[in-house]
Amino acid sequence: PGLTIGDTIPNLEVNTTHGKFKIHDLVGDGWAIIFSHPGDFTPVCTTELAKMAQYLEEFEKRGVKLLGLSCDDLQSHTEWIKDIEAFTGSGCKVRYPIVADPNREIIKQLNMVDPDEKDSNGNSLPSRALHIVGPDKKVKLSFLYPASTGRNMDEVLRAVESLLKAAKHKVATPCNWKPGDPVVISPGVSNEKAKEMFPHGFETVNLPSKKDYLRFTNV
Amino acid sequence: PGLTIGDTIPNLEVNTTHGKFKIHDLVGDGWAIIFSHPGDFTPVCTTELAKMAQYLEEFEKRGVKLLGLSCDDLQSHTEWIKDIEAFTGSGCKVRYPIVADPNREIIKQLNMVDPDEKDSNGNSLPSRALHIVGPDKKVKLSFLYPASTGRNMDEVLRAVESLLKAAKHKVATPCNWKPGDPVVISPGVSNEKAKEMFPHGFETVNLPSKKDYLRFTNV
Structure with a gap:
């Protein structure tokens, strides 16, 4: 677990529900929030990704891209997204990409491993890690939550507002x-x-x- | 920067405004919140430590100890506490200990260094790091905020409530x-x-x- 605030986020190529791209290209000249979840088809994660779908517009207005991530494969993500969208109950779509990291390469490099959680095959699982990355591709703020505690996306939005205010x-x-x-x-x-x-x-x-x-x- | 969720917090001896003790002794059979601030006599830090003084009772009720930390010395902490207490405006006292870490030994071991900030002598400064430690002395949740963004102690209290609920x-x-x-x-x-x-x-x-x-x- 190395990545912390002040570090440049590694420019990894990621395989996502919106195709392959490099993380720095997603950030571009703006900001990005990269957040992991322990697993598809699990309760807290569904509520979190639904909330992020509902808040996407608020983040986009502020020049902030969203990128989800778990160790499930793309087919799983695609099936699960139907559940997330049904749960929002408002016709809201998951318009942000979700990374598939079945080989656990990315979660290790992004300090997103939860050492207390394993899947049924004994493989590592991601924590609820969330990094806010600035236009310089550096991690500005990190939240690391365990599987049992769903994040507070209002706090994430508040932190973004603060970072933008301080940058200006x-x-x-x-x-x-x-x-x-x-x-x-x-x-x-x-x-x-x-x-x-x-x-x-x-x-x-x-x-x-x-x-x-x-x-x-x-x- | 190594310490992350799931890791045991090092059992360091700390020199504080309430005397010397070992971190594990503070945690005891309960919970603890260990939080760093960039520096004494600075604006955001004053508002944060004042809020923690006001919320101490809420944390104590839930079996959670508080421990502040910066790289200033004990004399500085003692003088600064007067400012914090005046700022609360309610006669509220700073009843939790604050660690003095002038040699930067502790901030390194607790992943509390902000690589973007230096003092006027070029020494490292702490970020606004906050770890919630459980009765097993492991880090359950971490917040890493930069100097420009004051934390949200309501989110810290919410996270504690969630951790206690999930533990029970x-x-x-x-x-x-x-x-x-x-x-x-x-x-x-x-x-x-x-x-x-x-x-x-x-x-x-x-x-x-x-x-x-x-x-x-x-x-």
Whole structure:
């Protein structure tokens, strides 16, 4: 398990429900979310891939591609997608590609192996790993969940909003931030510079240390 | 960067604002959340550690200990805690320990290094890494966020609730699950067994594959 934040995602060729391509070509000049699931035709995974189908438009609007992945083969994915689409209950289609990795080559390289789970043949299974990859092809944020805990795609969307905000302005988002909430100005920006960059102003929190590092603004 | 889910957390001796102890002793027979922050007296970190101070009781109620960590020294932590407590604005105290790791020994072993961030001396800085450790001292779930994105402690609490639920019953929690929502029955549990285990019943979703793997119940 090597891949972590700051690392470049390996430019692997993947075999998917939308054909073969290289991961970097999918990312392109935008962003991508690569997420694994333990197995097709299993309960939590069905709810997760259905939610991602429903949220695809929200991610696309923000320039973010989705890529699913498990160790099942393409035929299994194709059959299972019918179940996922039925479960969404809204005529919503799975319009993002899903990688087939029956030889477990990709899950090893992308730090997506769950050492606690094996299939009936004793083969490795993926965890619920999710990497958000930036235009520089580097992993910006990773979630690693076990089989028993379905992810929270609202948190994934929140994280994307934060990453886009930070990439555009010299700001960061505070704990439990939601889009529309105030953001904080990065420590590297001096007060003089901040006045130029945020002409509508910012509010510095008065702290016992008398240091002026906690500055809120809106962007 | 090695530590990932399924791995045993190294039993390191840590120097903290509550004295020296070994990580496994903190976990004990319960659970622990070990979370790093890039630096004391910085904006996002202050909002995060304040939120953890406010949520401590919620975690304690569930048998979960908290342990903060950065590469600043103990004197810095002690001074900074005054700022954090002032920021909570509610008289709330930082009652959990914070590790001092000025030699960067611990962040390396716990996969908490952010390769994109350096301090003014060129030293490594921690990412916003957060590991949830179970009673078996293994990492159950990991969040790795960059410096610019403050974490969502509601998602951390949700994940803890899911892990506790799954540890107690043969269930898993679906995508975007919240406490009180229905859970799904694990694939390894047969329908016969499920009838015994969940005497109040369960609902099987009718899917195109005609496979009966998506079974919701309440526990």
